[in-house]
Amino acid sequence: MSASPGPDTVPLAGVDGCRAGWIALARAPGEERPRLLVRARFADLVHDLGADAVIAVDMPIGLPDRIVGPGRGPEQAVRRYLGARQSSVFSIPARAAVEAETYAEACALAERLSDPPKRVSKQAFFLFPKILEIDRLLRAEPDARERIIECHPEFAFCRLNGMVPMATPKKIRGSVNPDGITERVALLARHGLPPELFREGPPRGAAMDDLVDAAVNLVIAGRHLRGLTAPFPDPPLRDRFGIPVAIHG
Template identity: 65%
Template sequence: MLPEQGFAGVDGCKAGWISWSRDKGGSAPLLRIHTRFRDLVADLGEGAVIAVDMPIGLSDRIMGPGRGPEQAIRPFLGARQSSVFSIPARAAVEARSYGEACARALETSDPPKKVSKQAFNLFPRILEIDAELQRDEGLRTRVLECHPEFSFCRLNNGEPMSKPKKIKGAVNPDGIAERIDVLERWGLDRGLFDTGAPRGASMDDVVDAAVNLLMAERHAAGRTTPFPSRPGRDRHGITIAIHG
């Protein structure tokens, strides 16, 4: 367990959740995998600031291409815009099947839009975090939504990454190397990535969790900005914003 006020960057992976974490003293980051988000939070300990690549806060109705945060960050990302999935309204995310999700999304969006299969595959992970934030209101001040491509853009002087992390579903070594260069520039030892990805994760998960670790630390220091600048809240009072 980390001391109070530790930091973690988290991404979803095949095995569950992958995280890089360290204490506020700047110790060497620790890479771990947890099956459940609840267990990850418990292991990090009280007070840890957690930046996670997963939508947080679900609107009851969607106006335009996705939630406000998704619409807000796309213009910054150039060719990487396709990495920002449009997440539908809460009723669609809580649906039990893809067909039901599409039907609920059509009813709660303007213009009416169905759900992409990529977004649908995220719904169980979204609801896992959502349940924890509903259960424990204290988590809402220290679990923040980030988007790795936007995080890399913010750390790269506002320039999006020039190379994709994956090409046709396979990890792109050039894209991973470009992102490790940025992480090293911001103080992460590139040797951390020499051993590759642990079982149940891939290298894009590893670098995404790493950039979110930096975002968690920046957020705790008051150096992130919410997108949109005046975020709304969902019916449970959970903030709907991507931080970068």
């Protein structure tokens, strides 16, 4: 993407999956304060954000037909930077496994199409419907592939923190960790997002960590528009439909 447009000329959005579907923090040109959106379907969210919006979303984009190593290339590329936070990067299997209808079928396909053979984690399997929402949209709309980018919040925080991973986890045993949220909100404040955005908590259907992740993704969207992000791996791989396979940060 060209670095010539400024962040005040193009809509920006950071998006994360949530219980209700999708949560976004979005900023239109001229807006000082980002606004919150929650939509059940990714396609509806993209439509509402506008045809030229730059969207950074925490969801795997691009599905290789075979996996060599622990996950897709992007997962292998960023995991090494995250220290104790690297467990937040799930390994996503081959396309056929993501498209499977049952967990058993997904595991069988993932084992057959990976080297070394590896089954699917339950956490990753629950992401598959959302992964496929984005996949269907990008297959149908090739022009959207340069403005809808994959990011990963923990890697994004690491990048914004001078390549130092966050000291505390966002969650402990499945529950939101207040210290982890506080650490991330403070870092977001240094990058232009005021703490007031988080004081009312998340909207219905989303959790506090979803809101914080959408916020850091918004920062990444702005940096991407200004040409300040890099793909991991670089250059990006592409799947058989030509969709880029890279985490941007």
